[in-house]
Amino acid sequence: MTVHIRFLGGTGTVTGSKYLVEHDGQSLLVDCGLFQGYKQLRLRNRDPLPVMPNRIGAVVLTHAHLDHSGYLPLLAREGFAGKVWCTPATRDLAGILLPDSGHIQEEDAAFANRKGFSKHAVALPLYTEDDALRCLKLLRTAPMHQAFEPLKGWTARLQGAGHILGAASLLLEVGGRRLLFSGDLGRPDDMLMLPPDPPPAADVVVCESTYGDRVHPHEDVLAELAPALQRVSARGGTAVVPVFAVGRAQALLHAIAQLKGRGDLPHSLPVYLDSPMAIHSTELFERHLGEHRLNAAQCRDMAAVARMARSAEESKAIARQHGPKVILAASGMATGGRVLHHLVQYLGDHRNMVLLTGYQAPGTRGATLASGGALLRxxxxxxxxxxxxxxxxxxxxxxDADQLMAWLRAMPGAPHRVFVTHGDPGASDALRQRIERELRWRAMVPEHGSTWLA
Structure with missing residues (x-):
């Protein structure tokens, strides 16, 4: 029997990752992500999937970021009742991120209805906090490097991908084929996370390409961060730092703790972490020692460097604190959450700063800021x-592109085909060309909704 892969997300964009693997009347969804960015992408979240959720036998999550897990509450509400497999750290993070995502969507819908700026008669959340809490009951854990059976006759194995806590690549063996899904690969030199494990042999590879057309600079984050924060502090301004609650928030806290420790920033400079899920995610690092580069003392230092704003009242109180300060708040691309209120508060003053800390998907407010936009809606x-x-x-x-290529080169042998996904069109095609030119492997960029023989 043949094995097919249907690309239901993560193609032509870095969001919405969903890959449906079908064989002999059974199907498994690798990742279950939300579309973010441009409105035409976000509208896909409200379109029905081309497969009935109750016909999907299982889901495997590579990691907990919402562009890989955030559609799960809706999938479950629409009828999916199978098991959702992931690493223990991904389960812990999903338990924070998914309910928070539902809560934010409810808050945003309520705010739109209260202020009357929704184009709909009544703005409705995509799903609620309760929807997210219910879907968490479907999660099952599989330790790294240990084989498990997500469906009868299917064998799966998760291995370290770096990137964030619990992030994994997935090797799926079904119908005599070995399918390798990279997930989001981290950097070998990451401040927090261990390098990705070398890839195993596979017939087909589905590889991300977020930075498929770029190479990271050699300058480290401390060398970039210190002068920026020194500059805004000297003029008495506020630095608003949109961060991903998982991964980026912790990396920035660790960096600020190091800068304060070596005297590059004054110990008196107030730092606020204004994101309940980032606060909870930071606490998980000590629970998962050995899965990242930090020891217990460094985990405690990372958490202690910031004042934690857990409630909405504590978040609002930050604006009443005069003098220089640093505010880390979700979300990383300024697509929603508390960071928007801080941007409204501080964007209009030249003494202040917005510090963007990573990739900004086209169509997001972060991308507007990165491109020099004069107005932010x-x-x-x-x-x-x-x-x-x-x-x-x-x-x-x-x-980055060189690191993705190095990961692919480490495969024991050439796969029959590489599908290049999870990137903007230019990045994906650039990586495809390098794979074909340098490795002489067959590579292609699948279109959204397309189905291919594995």
Missing amino acids: MHGQDIPVRAEVVQLSSASAHA
């Missing part, structure tokens, strides 16, 4: 951008 109004905008080029948690 939030909550139905256009906010003038007068604050200094700085984009760190060294803080990415993704492997």
Whole structure:
């Protein structure tokens, strides 16, 4: 019997990752992500999948970021009742991220209805916090490097991908074929995470390409971060730092702790972590010692460097603190959450700074800021951008083009085909060309919704 892969997301974009593997009347979904960025992409979240959720036998998550896990509450609400397999750390993070995602969507819908800026008669959340809490009951864990059976006759194995806590690549053996899904690959030199494991032999590889057309600079994040924060502090301004609650927030806290420790930043400079899920995610690092580079003392230092704003009242109180300060708040591309309220508060003053710390998907507010946009639309109004905008080029948690190629080169033998996914069109095609030219392997960039023989 043949094995097919249907690309239901993560093609032509870095969001919405969903790969449906079908064989002998059974199907398994690798990742279950939300589309983010451009409105035409976000609208896909409300379109029904081309397969009935109750016909999907199982899901395997490579990691907990919402562009890989955030559709799961809706999938479950629409009828999926199978098991969702992931690493223990991914389960712990999903238990934080998914309910928070539902809560934010409910808050955003309520705010739109209250302010009257929704184009719909009544703005509705994609799913609720309760939907997310219910779907968490479907999660099952599989340790790294240990084989498990997600469906009868299918063998799966997760291995370290770096990137964030619990992130994994997936080797799936079904119908006599070996399918390798890279997930999001981290950097070998990442501040927090261990390098990705070498890839195993496979017939087909589905490889991410977020940075498929770029190479990271050699400058480290400390060398970039220190002068930016020194500059905004000297003029008495506030640095607003949109961060991904998992991974980027912890990397920035660790970096700030190091800078304060060596005297590059004053110990008195207030730092706020304004994201309940980032706070909880930071606490998980000590629970998962050995899965990252930090020891227990460094984990405690990372958590202690910031004042934690857990409640909405504590978040609002930050604005009443005068003088220089640093505010880390989700989300990393300014697509929603508390960071929007801080941007409304601080964007209009030239003394302030917005510090972008990683990839900004096209169509997001972060991308608008990175491109020098003079106005930023939030909550139905256009906010003038007068604050200094700085984009760190060294803080990415993704492997760059050379590192992706090195990971592929480490395969024991040539696969029959590589599908290049999870990248903007230019990045994906650039990586495809390198794979064909340098490795002489068959490579292609699949289109959204296409089905291919594995």
